[in-house]
Amino acid sequence: MELLLALDRSLLLAINSWHAPWADTVMWWVSNRYVWLPLYALLIALVFRRFGWKQALLILVGFGAAVGLADFVSSGLIKHWVCRLRPTHDPALMDMVHLVRDYRGGLYGFVSSHAANSMACAMLFSLIWKDRRATLPLMLWVALNCYSRMYLGVHYPLDIVGGLLVGALMAWIVYLSLNRWILCAPKHS
Numbered sequence: 001m002e003l004l005l006a007l008d009r010s011l012l013l014a015i016n017s018w019h020a021p022w023a024d025t026v027m028w029w030v031s032n033r034y035v036w037l038p039l040y041a042l043l044i045a046l047v048f049r050r051f052g053w054k055q056a057l058l059i060l061v062g063f064g065a066a067v068g069l070a071d072f073v074s075s076g077l078i079k080h081w082v083c084r085l086r087p088t089h090d091p092a093l094m095d096m097v098h099l100v101r102d103y104r105g106g107l108y109g110f111v112s113s114h115a116a117n118s119m120a121c122a123m124l125f126s127l128i129w130k131d132r133r134a135t136l137p138l139m140l141w142v143a144l145n146c147y148s149r150m151y152l153g154v155h156y157p158l159d160i161v162g163g164l165l166v167g168a169l170m171a172w173i174v175y176l177s178l179n180r181w182i183l184c185a186p187k188h189s
């Protein structure tokens with residue numbers, strides 16, 4: 001286990017050391033959840049266009065459930081249960097981590113809520129939409145979002161992996177519920 005944690009620290013320091021002033025700005029904005037509001041609006045519009053307003057409203061409730069569960073499990077449960085300090089708060093690393101805008105994040109980082117939430121959103125949309133042309137850009141968005149968290153020094157790679165697993169699980173659970181009760185429900189005239 002110590003070898004895995006040492007590798008995790010080394011990989012984080014390597015990613016965090018590949019910085020430049022222009023990349024600091026880009027990664028700062030990539031990590032900002034409000035920057036992605038146009039993407040969320042596009043996904044919502046696509047859902048309404050394909051499924052009609054009744055199903056779309058229920059699907060949007062599903063998105064809220066998937067992202068809400070991912071956020072609750074990652075931030076509300078796991079972070080406070082595991083209590084793994086973020087690299088920016090770890091006394092052994094905090095002086096080695098390159099900070100952008102003096103941002104340090106909250107005290108604990110395992111698992112990454114950014115990773116969990118973006119994966120829940122992207123995976124649920126991909127499962128519902130069933131088109132690889134939509135899945136690839138969404139997974140690239142998730143990867144960029146996750147990379148930005150390590151670039152900013154606020155998450156270890158294992159924090160990211162844990163968040164991705166939480167998000168994928170929540171998306172899958174919600175998808176199974178939607179598939180059973182909404183997407184495959186008989187249509188009534």
